[in-house]
Amino acid sequence: MSAPTPPLPTPSAPTRRQPLPDWYRKLSDYEKPSTYRATRQLLNTLIPYAGLWFAMAWMLTHGVSYWGGVFPTAILAGCLLIRVFIFFHDCGHESFFASAKANKFFGYLCGILVFTSFEDWRRPHARHHATAGDQDRRGVGDVWTMTVEEFKAATPLNRTLYQLYRIPIFMFTFGPGFMFLIGNRFPHRGTSLREKLSTLYTNIGLIAVATVMSFAMGGFMNYLSVQLPVMLTAATLGVWMFYVQHQFEGTYWKHHDEWSPIDAALQGSSYYKLPKLMQWFTGNIGLHHIHHLRPRIPNYNLQRCYDEVPAMQNVKPLTILESFKSLNMHLWDEQSEKLISFVEFYRRQKAAKA
Template sequence: MSDQHLNDELRQRLQNWPVLFQKYAQASTKKAILQMISTFLPYLGLWVLMYWSTFYSWWITLGLAAINAFFLVRIFIIQHDCGHRSFLQNQTANKIIGWICSFFSTIPYSYWAGVHNFHHGHSGQLEVETRDIGDLMVMTVKEFREATPLQRLGYRIYRMPIVTFVIAPVIYLGLYNRIPLVNLSGWKKIHTQLHLNNLALVALYLLLGWLLGWQRFLFIQLSIVFLFGIIAMWFFYVQHQHEGAYKEWKDKWEYVLSAVKGSTYYKLPRIMQWLTGNIGFHHIHHLNSKIPNYNLEKCATDNAFLDKYITTVTFWESLKYMHNKLWCEEKKRMITFIEYYHREYVRGLQMERA
């Protein structure tokens, strides 16, 4: 079946998607409270255990940090849902919980929520002014071909795994979420909230460093946040950088196709799905961001017809996505640098013969 036929079929089946998914977009106070208990208590318990482990072995502390980083992912998923106003029905409670979560994740609540919601409304659009807001930078084949040698080198360095998944998360958490680089219309209040969040986070770190000792506090906290950043960046990459992703110019862009084709279903073992707050059901999340994370699996199970149109990927299969570097508008897919240079070589031969 051709891609065009599948797209037409998907449009038809999801023409009433707001109604189809409405019942799953109902927040549950009970589920939300249970999720907070099963997330914050283990995180805090492991944090205390990490503190005591520093008196015996820093390596044990790092091992515990690798586990606790996933509980920080769960905390961030709660913050993420609060930013979508989906975690609880009460919006004041969502804001309070979201702000509390931000002190754990170090990601400012209001500012990040604004950027992320913009991403949901523009995911997959190729316009330069919107492409990178809330998303990873991706160049098209045409842009890479027309770039200067220095620009190409910079992009190739940026897309190196060690940079994308290790260095970039540090810059993202330490710089991009600390200063108001995104400035959309009416964002003055959001920028003010960002500065307040920065001041409150610094005050909290100063207090905890003074109480617990700077060396131990910073080693524990920064190791958790560092590993959390790597996990978060990897998930976001896998969910939007797959080979058959969806990217179009605004005049041809379609929300439904962007949600379903532009997002993967990251099929993980049950424990990993739980630790990552069901965010692997990313196609469902992009179709309706008002569905809280604890309802995503139910929605996906009840609407299994979507499996025909989505990209389902396991962890081992997702590792090959690291090689996806450029968006090919001609083939409508992500390609590797090797593919690009091979095609450019063939293209050059054809031009010589012409």
């Protein structure tokens, strides 16, 4: 962990052929990290999170009803864990603290809590920022999305796998659980030694935490009965947030020669408008259009940026009710430039054969 970290790309910087709007330059004012605000966020999240774990351990060892006491507390702890992931995420963008060492230390620490290797995660996530909305460079760090033509050309097996992948109960329950609990235990293919070691350190940290908590809670099964609902709550809600931030009505996809990073951020990343409490739990990540414009803006500055830069307010908010429409968006149709459902795809295929 002592070796210097190579610089990450700055994927949201506009291309040379694209003029810089005046308001874009102003966004750099919000990129300044605050040690005070970062520390305050860690304290107001990690202390309650640890307190909930202590309460659940006490309940389990004192005969309190699991479904009436432990399980609801685990759901609340899972919501706090989403917020921990946002801190982890900001450390990956080197935006949470001004200090690179502090970002790395707390990135590794939060990574253990969210079952994700810091170094192995940040590289594909940077790739996601560099390619979001780019139809020719997609596929790393994003949600698997086929175009209509790709789906037509796919083998029957790949079509079936893709349709299964897109079933909500898989995408938002089994899928996130598998990814965080099992998939993240292994480094991505083609990763560097640094990233492989990061995965190893994270796994060792998880084993250490599980061992200590199992002793404290009277056995491994007691630990598992708490860790599973906590992790699955955070994973499910976290994946949902990531999904609706790019898969929504009116989203943006262009081929690379037409692709604009500014347009991709403003049109292809949603402003997911949430109630204030949910916005707090999700670390303001619903202001995703701002995050994709300038990933170095820490989560605690996103709302202020939105309030003070009028151009950020021109993006139509995506409400919770509207976001559920995203569940019925499966394929990108290049002709109409929108996401369509499997039902619409097969309806068109039937009409074409008639």
